[in-house]
Amino acid sequence: MAMLEAFRDLCSKYSYDVLSGAPMSQGRYSLVHVAYRKKPANEKAVLKCIVKNRRDESTGDIEWNCLHEAKMLEKLDHENIIKLYSYFESEHFVVMELEFEHQGNLREHVHKYHSLSETECNRLIKEVVSAVSYLHAIDIVHRDLKCSNVVLCCCSFVRTKLIDFEFSKDISLDKFRGDAQPHTFCGSPTYAAPQLLDFVTCDLKAADVWAIGVMLFFMLTETFPFGSGDVKSVRKKIRGGPFWPLGKSISDQCKEVVMSALTVDEDNRATIQMFEENSWVSAYNGPNCVAAKEISEAAINSSWHH
Structure with a gap:
């Protein structure tokens, strides 16, 4: 619940209104939620939030590759691959806006x-x-x-x-x-x-x-x-x-x-x-x-x- 509330607060700062209710899916280190983008035209969006600074369960080391998926999707362009529209980050999270179709x-x-x-x-x-x-x-x-x-x-x-x-x-x-x-x-x-x-x-x-x-x-x-x-x-x-x-x-x-x-x-x-x-x-x-x-x-x- 704390993760979800922190996610809502971060998204609000970037002009997204996260819909009330449970996420579409939620795992230990990520969640996916539907939101509305306030600008430019209050459009529906899907946001994927990934937790930063998580520890590898086998080694105990902190993982620093939380931007990897966003950076990878940023350079891909194919009709059968999900599109990344934008992403933003805070000290604790990376949030990606993805296609919602x-x-x-x-x-x-x-x-x-x-x-x-x-x-x-x-x-x-x-x-x-x-x-x-x-x-x-x-x-x-x-x-x-x-x-x-x-x-x-x-x-x-x-x-x-x-x-x-x-x-x-x-x-x-x-x-x-x-x-x-x-x-x-x-x-x-x-x-x-x-x-x-x-x-x-x-x-x-x-x-x-x-x-x-x-x-x-x-x-x-x-x-x-x-x-x-x-x-x-x-x-x-x-x-x-x-x-x-x-x-x-x-x-x-x-x-x-x-x-x-x-x-x-x-x-x-x-x-x-x-x-x-x-x-x-x-x-x-x-x-x-x-x-x-x-x-x-x-x-x-x-x-x-x-």
Whole structure:
């Protein structure tokens, strides 16, 4: 409650009226709330507040990268990536104003329909792949790709947008430094490539592609290919390969796309360019197949949960 009140006071100083009631989402170190921007025209806005000076739970060190997400979003420009309009900070908080067009996330959408058709999966994953291809072309990796970090935007047609760039990384800096340190996963083990789970040096672009494969499997089946347990459980199931649930017809071509992303050997895993150029992924060229009105408004409350 103290965090919320301090957040309201800070926003008021920057001409935002935070709406009464609970935040859209709130975690230990962040919250997302709807507000009205007083200037220039009392428009609705979504504000994400991140706590500064938080301590790393494993080392006890104070983290100083709270501006990272704002700085990253500031230099990105793609129709399938959430836009940053502005940000401001105080001694204790960083606050970002982000696009406010979404009505729920992809995870909620899949749960609502208990799996999606191949046509819809094709269209949605094509947009995600387009955004990730843009990032990889400029040597940026997302590192936390998952269905809850893809929001569905409420416009005349539905468009997907990637959110939550807190763990994103410019790997060109690693190349410059000759960095070859092992990389750890930053999100859920459910979406983490086996190399991340094994804490070995890996290709972070290939790890993003693995996560897209997990996303597509989930969209098609409403289940995860290797479960959703802890690191040890997921790693054990990866060794056995994904199990396709019975009862739903999925084309061999679609399965091949998923498996090209879920190849354990990252040297043989599809790149994002190969994924984007795949005949199944590139096949859909029609209008968006999900009307905005079909997306559950209730899902908005969980769109920004980590």
